[in-house]
Amino acid sequence: MxxxxxxxxxxxxxxxxxxxxxxxxxxxxxxxxxxxxxxxxxxxxxxxxxxxxxxxxxxxxxxxxxxxxxxxxxxxxxRVMVFQEHALFPWLSVRDNVAFGLKNAGVPLEERDATVATWLRKVGLADAADLHPHQLSGGMRQRAALARAFAMRxxxxxxxxxxxxxxxxxxxxxxxxxxxxxxxxxxxxxxxxxxxxxxxxxxxxxxxxxxxxxxxxxxxxxxxxxxxxxxxxxxxxxxxxxxxxxxxxxxxxxxxxxxxxxxxxxx
Ligand SMILES: Nc1ncnc2c1ncn2[C@@H]1O[C@H](COP(=O)(O)OP(=O)(O)O)[C@@H](O)[C@H]1O
Ligand SMILES: [Mg+2]
Structure with a gap:
């Protein structure tokens, strides 16, 4: 696409x-x-x-x-933007950050979970899904931002x-x-x-x-x-x-x- x-x-x-x-x-x-x-x-x-x-x-x-x-x-x-500052929500886990846009777009829960899991795996954050942004390195935060962007297709x-x-x-x-x-x-x-x-x-x-x-x-x-x-x-x-x-x-x-x-x- x-x-x-x-x-x-x-x-x-x-x-x-x-x-x-x-x-x-x-x-x-x-x-x-x-x-x-x-x-x-x-x-x-x-x-x-x-x-x-x-x-x-x-x-x-x-x-x-x-x-x-x-x-x-x-x-x-x-059109999705990725910034220098990751712009993740600090109060949400990595998983919920990546799911955020999909939820807003009305993507059903099951499909949302599958999409989030796929993109977290692709950016190497499968094991960090439950962490919050402050628990991540700068590189991991930008990976989460990339996963969130790509998940929106x-x-x-x-x-x-x-x-x-x-x-x-x-x-x-x-x-x-x-x-x-x-x-x-x-x-x-x-x-x-x-x-x-x-x-x-x-x-x-x-x-x-x-x-x-x-x-x-x-x-x-x-x-x-x-x-x-x-x-x-x-x-x-x-x-x-x-x-x-x-x-x-x-x-x-x-x-x-x-x-x-x-x-x-x-x-
Ligand atoms: N909302 C704004 N109001 C006034 N000036 C702005 C605004 N946004 C950008 N500028 C000015 O426009 C120019 C280009 O800014 P910008 O696009 O942010 O540059 P870059 O991203 O290449 O560093 C700068 O002189 C900046 O001060
Ligand atoms: Mg700039």
Whole structure:
């Protein structure tokens, strides 16, 4: 189950002292159903803003955002977000956290239990089902968050720097596991990160955003075989190319906001 994602001429602005300040500027992006796309760019360039638009938490100032060919008008169960902070409910067990969305969606108890057990097993948390989030390591919490997301059988998984707070060994393991879960489910993934190597290790393509307001300055296909790890020589080499693109954009001042210039819009 997967869906294509499309952003056409998308700009987003937030209220500032001089009217609206652009966070994203003229973003055109087509993601095919089942594709794993990483979006990389410096902090504050509009990555979370882009995911919020796809999730339907916000509407664009300009342009169109669509999923499965239909305009995004609000949040929906076809799109599930995974955050840097796991966002698990502290008062619920791991099992009940993973079951939460399914229960809300009205999935009958028996089917719910089976789905939860399946996904806890897939993320290696079968033995941790009765624990609460504070009893888990950071890596285990993100596994629980992944199980909760995949259990909903979303068409599109929106991932906002989900591994940024983890220690390197946990992050490396989750990189491999996420690639396996993606291959198994065929879900479309839009994964944002400020970590270039992570983007290259995970993506079929790496979309490179300039510093804010975010504009697409690169679309780099990655054809290395999977599963990939951040330390692999080829990932490191391709990452250097992406980093050069980011540095060149900075030097050229591609996104430097200009007072009274086109980085300010009326909203
Ligand atoms: N709700 C908001 N209100 C005002 N400004 C915002 C809001 N959300 C994001 N911004 C601004 O938009 C820009 C992009 O933010 P964000 O998408 O969070 O960047 P990233 O995720 O790439 O670090 C930043 O300058 C941020 O301060
Ligand atoms: Mg962010």
């Amino acid at each position: 997967s869906a294509p994602v499309s952003l056409r001429g998308v700009s987003q602005a937030f209220a500032g002292s001089r009217g609206g300040r652009l966070a994203l500027d003229g973003v055109d992006l087509e993601v095919a159903a089942g594709e794993f796309v990483c979006v990389v760019g410096p902090s504050g360039c509009g990555k979370s803003t882009m995911l919020d638009l796809l999730a339907g938490h916000t509407r664009p100032a300009r342009g169109d955002v669509s999923v499965a060919g239909a305009g995004v008008r609000g949040p929906g169960p076809d 979303p068409q599109v998984l929106l991932m906002d720097e989900p591994f940024s707070a983890l220690d390197a060994p946990s992050r490396d393991r989750l990189h491999v596991e996420l690639q396996e879960l993606w291959a198994e489910t065929g879900v479309t993934i839009v994964f944002v990160t400020h970590n270039v190597r992570e983007a290259v290790a995970l993506g079929d393509r790496v979309i490179v955003l300039s510093s804010g307001p975010g504009r697409i300055i690169g679309d780099v296909p990655v054809t290395l075989h999977r599963p990939r790890v951040v330390e692999s020589e080829r990932v490191v080499a391709l990452s250097a190319t992406v980093r050069r693109l980011l540095d060149a954009a900075d030097q050229l001042g591609i996104s430097a906001p200009r007072e009274g210039g086109d980085s300010y819009v009326t909203i």
